[in-house]
Amino acid sequence: MLSQRVHANEPLWFINFKSNEIQYAPTIRYSERFSDLVKKVRTAGQQITILHIGDSHVQADVFTGETRKLMASWLNDNNCARGFTFPHQIVGSNNPDDYSVTWKGQWKRVINSPRVGIFGVTAQSADWGSEFSIKLSNKADRSQYFDRVRIFFDAEDTQIFPFVRDEGTLVHRDMTSATYKLIAPTNSVTIGNSISRSAQTALNLHGIELTNSKSKLLYHAIGVNGASVNTFLQSEYFEQQTHKINPQVVIVSLGTNDVYNPAFCQVTFKKNLKKLIAKIRSACPNSMIILTTPGDHLINKAIKNTAIAIAQLAIQDVAHAEGCGVWDFFKVMGGDGSINLWAEKGLCAPDMLHLNRKGYRLKGALLFDALSKLDNDNPIHLRDNQLMVND
Numbered sequence: 001m002l003s004q005r006v007h008a009n010e011p012l013w014f015i016n017f018k019s020n021e022i023q024y025a026p027t028i029r030y031s032e033r034f035s036d037l038v039k040k041v042r043t044a045g046q047q048i049t050i051l052h053i054g055d056s057h058v059q060a061d062v063f064t065g066e067t068r069k070l071m072a073s074w075l076n077d078n079n080c081a082r083g084f085t086f087p088h089q090i091v092g093s094n095n096p097d098d099y100s101v102t103w104k105g106q107w108k109r110v111i112n113s114p115r116v117g118i119f120g121v122t123a124q125s126a127d128w129g130s131e132f133s134i135k136l137s138n139k140a141d142r143s144q145y146f147d148r149v150r151i152f153f154d155a156e157d158t159q160i161f162p163f164v165r166d167e168g169t170l171v172h173r174d175m176t177s178a179t180y181k182l183i184a185p186t187n188s189v190t191i192g193n194s195i196s197r198s199a200q201t202a203l204n205l206h207g208i209e210l211t212n213s214k215s216k217l218l219y220h221a222i223g224v225n226g227a228s229v230n231t232f233l234q235s236e237y238f239e240q241q242t243h244k245i246n247p248q249v250v251i252v253s254l255g256t257n258d259v260y261n262p263a264f265c266q267v268t269f270k271k272n273l274k275k276l277i278a279k280i281r282s283a284c285p286n287s288m289i290i291l292t293t294p295g296d297h298l299i300n301k302a303i304k305n306t307a308i309a310i311a312q313l314a315i316q317d318v319a320h321a322e323g324c325g326v327w328d329f330f331k332v333m334g335g336d337g338s339i340n341l342w343a344e345k346g347l348c349a350p351d352m353l354h355l356n357r358k359g360y361r362l363k364g365a366l367l368f369d370a371l372s373k374l375d376n377d378n379p380i381h382l383r384d385n386q387l388m389v390n391d
Contacts, residue, residue: 012362014334014341020366021373022290023316024325030288034374037248041075041216048075049218051084051245051287053118053232054253057295058223059088061096062357066364067371068219072143074372077216079185081146084119084220084245085208087132091123093225098137098144105130105193110204111224112231117152117206118241120224120231126202128195131165134208135188145185146210151178152241156201165190176237177244185212206237209245220245228257229272233279242283250280250287251327251367255294255315259307260353266314273318290325291315295363296339298352309336327370329363 024030040046050071052064061082072080088094089101091109105127116122136144151162154176161178163170166189168180182189189210193203211218224231232238232254242250254276258269273291280289293312299305312330319326334341342348347359355363 011345014338015366016332016334019328020332020370022325022327022370023319025320025323028323028325030325031374031376033288034249034371035376038075038375045216047216047218048249049220049245049247050249050251051220051242051247052222052251052253053120054221054223055227055257056223056225056354057256057360058221058253059096059225060094060360061098061221061223062360063355063364063367064219064221064223065096065098066361067368068217068221068364070365070368071219071371072217074368075216078143079145079212079214080217080219081144081210081212081215082136083209083211083218084222085134085210086119086121086222086224087123087134087205087208088121090132091121093121098140100135100137101132102135103130103132107132111226112234114234114236115154115204116231116235117154117204117237118232118235118245119207119222120227120235123205124202125193125205126195126199127193128197128199129193130195130203131190131192133188133190134210140187142185145187146189146212147182147185148209148211148213149180149182149189149191150209150211150244151180151191152176152206152209152237152244153178154204154206154237157199160193160195160199160201160203162191162193162203162205165192176240206241218247220247223253226257227254228261229254229269229276233272233275239279239283242280246284247287249290250284251290251292252276252280253292255311256297256353259294259305259311260297260299264307264311266310269311270314270318273315274322277318277322277324288325289322290327291319292327292367293330295329295333295355296336296342297354298339301350301352304337327367329366332366332370333363 087101090107110122164180
């Protein structure tokens with residue numbers, strides 16, 4: 001339960017800073033392994049790749065974007081591009097606000113289907129001349145520019161594939177991905193579709209990886225609105241595309257939509273989570289896997305969700321059984337009832353389910369703090385007076 005003690009000089013008194021760490025069994029040596037990764041980045045220029053999958057809390061990329069920004073600064077990376085990207089706008093959903101999308105032709109949103117990829121959603125087009133452009137927003141600085149574009153896709157017709165329209169050199173293409181090298185770092189790219197007027201099938205676009213060849217950190221945030229654990233289990237391409245990304249660290253932030261469902265079943269939830277972990281391990285056997293717990297929230301803005309605490313324990317049980325780490329955000333944010341305090345501090349969206357921009361930035365800073373504590377040589381311990389709650 002929340003402490004009722006409020007300190008005038010501690011505006012974030014309700015956050016459990018002492019619990020803000022990645023919990024793991026000593027036998028899996030996560031601190032040692034993470035410290036080794038960081039050391040190789042700092043001394044040998046080796047790149048570290050983090051894959052963070054989730055739901056709407058991740059799709060907007062404010063939460064994960066803040067973690068990415070802080071980690072890039074911590075690793076002295078001035079070329080950290082945004083990584084995996086999806087043109088949500090063309091299928092009627094919301095983009096992160098650091099890029100915009102324009103397009104031609106009809107694009108259909110496909111979700112909860114085997115035809116989705118690692119993003120848990122697919123943009124499908126059977127239109128001749130269909131294309132789309134992604135452009136970073138004006139507030140993006142050159143550190144976010146990219147010079148590599150890898151497109152993940154599938155199509156039943158081998159003559160249908162996506163391609164970079166302007167000044168891109170193809171360096172690799174197979175039946176599920178195409179990689180292009182650009183002349184110089186840029187803030188925009190246009191992706192064309194080779195489909196012909198007479199084609200009887202469609203291009204299925206699974207996502208675009210925007211990276212910089214000089215980056216030290218790749219932090220891929222892959223989230224889709226409404227996603228549950230089962231969303232990613234249905235994907236035929238999840239393992240294949242995760243293997244191509246080859247992350248050393250995989251963070252799984254799922255469970256909110258599972259517990260929001262009145263039919264939530266702890267047994268099924270645990271079973272599905274174990275299946276997802278198995279898929280991740282099949283794709284990248286040596287990766288560190290970190291599970292996160294859903295944050296406190298209300299149902300229909302008013303009703304306490306008792307399933308959150310059940311899922312919290314289920315995630316901890318699965319992590320222990322499967323040798324994963326856990327970031328217990330439910331506990332860190334203050335536990336049962338803490339969403340009301342986040343709302344009082346102006347950190348919560350009106351729906352009492354999502355956070356607002358300030359809240360997600362705070363959450364991102366807390367995750368960075370927890371990750372940095374894994375590095376025995378150079379941890380950054382944030383205190384509440386170091387966290388800004390205003391933009």
